[in-house]
Amino acid sequence: DELRNALTEFDAPVVVQGQEEPNFHRVVMNDLQAGTVVGEFAASLHPQNTLLLKIDETMDWDIGHDRFLNIRKKLSTSKVTVVDSKFSIAEAKVAAQQAMQSQNFDLIIGATDRITIGALQAGLATGQNAQYIGFGRSDLSTTVTPNLTSFEYDFYQTGKKIYELFCTVRDTNPSNTIRTVLDGELVVRDSTEK
Template identity: 25%
Template sequence: MIKTISDIARMAGVAKSTVSRYLNGGPVSERTRQKIEHIIKEQNYVPNTFAQSLKAKKTNIIGTVVPRLDSFASSQTLMGIDEELRKNHYQMLISNTSQDMDREIEAIYDFARQKISGIILLAAQVTKAHLHAIAEINIPVILVGQQHEQVHSLVHNDDQAGFLMGQHVLSKGHRKIVYLGVTEKDEAVGIRRKNGFRRAVDACSECEVSYYETGFKMSDAMAAASLILKEQVPSIMVCATDNIALGVFKAAHLNNIQIPEELSITGFGGYDITEIIHPALTTVQYHYFQAGKLAAHNIIQLVLEQKVDMLSVMDVELIQRESVDKLAANRV
């Protein structure tokens, strides 16, 4: 079994620097790349990434800051990031901040001190403190889920998602609507998603729409929905996330309200569980795994000092299921 990159270089008939460049994600010819990959697989060579990091000015490690790990969106995004990084011989180091803003800023500085090559930041919001930290560390950073004109960003098309859901709700004949959202400190979910929905329903003069806020946790949504349902029972509750929708499901069951006969419910996200529950949840599918892969690809390009668009936008898709009742066939 080969043990060093010198062994690989000798077997491939190339310079040691060429093998080193390949292992660190640098440019090599296609023919050379295939030759090196074949030798590595054939010989079961495992690069000593720690030793490489000690010698290199930059490591092959990408830091990823996440607000929470117990989230379908976060886990799927991380899986996509990990797959793309591994394919390109990079490794991922994760910092979970438990939705603590101070820990988020601290994680950015911690990664910089550890000589990581780039940072992927899954931020709930972008503050002046974030921008100051990003400018100060002088390391490539990509925002995922939020955007800012000063930082490379990758977002899901939240405005379009909200608009698609608004159009769908109207097409099913719903006119008495509750929108259960989140704080506007979260620009993507709290503002853009809601604004897209509002853009669709504002075109309907017959609509009666009430807007409420809750937290991202299912328990918070359940409590908020229980209070709302004591005040009124709309024909539909449009929830800013699938997790919130699941909380509303629970509140409806506790109040003996039938879904969708007495209350229709929708979400956003496309979590796996939304297809399993009964009735299955109408939602907007977000492609978190693909977003993770693209974020990883983009950060690698930035590390290699290649050009990357300041803003990348992921498409979304409306998934129609059984949780929305059609109130009138002739309503549009």
């Protein structure tokens, strides 16, 4: 709230990236589309027991809610366990290990690549025979073994869109807020191949 108030009072153009803030011009990722694509792909793997590691919705609605809404719908034939995590690899590993103490999962989906990598570490430590899917576009997804299947956003294009929107806001001072939505794509790698 403090940041929101400070930005409202700031006497300069403001563009927000990655957060659905209706009072500000913004560039956001299409997390509903991402969840649909990942959910359809996940369902095609025919999992029996899926672990979803998400972020608390009150911390980040788009990542914690929108990203997982359609995944849950598409995985209606799988048993699904949902666990809240934090954004760090270490905290995700702990959250995943706690869930893995009492269950074996054949599919694990993390809200970000970092969270999924934490789950991958936990899975290796607990002997899980699972497939893994993340979200992002980080070097980490191609650094870990197996390379991580991930729904990826083009952050270079995102930066361009932020700059273009900033210039529009600066030069035209629009009366209505402008919302730009960017889609991404699923990149399938070794972590979903058995």
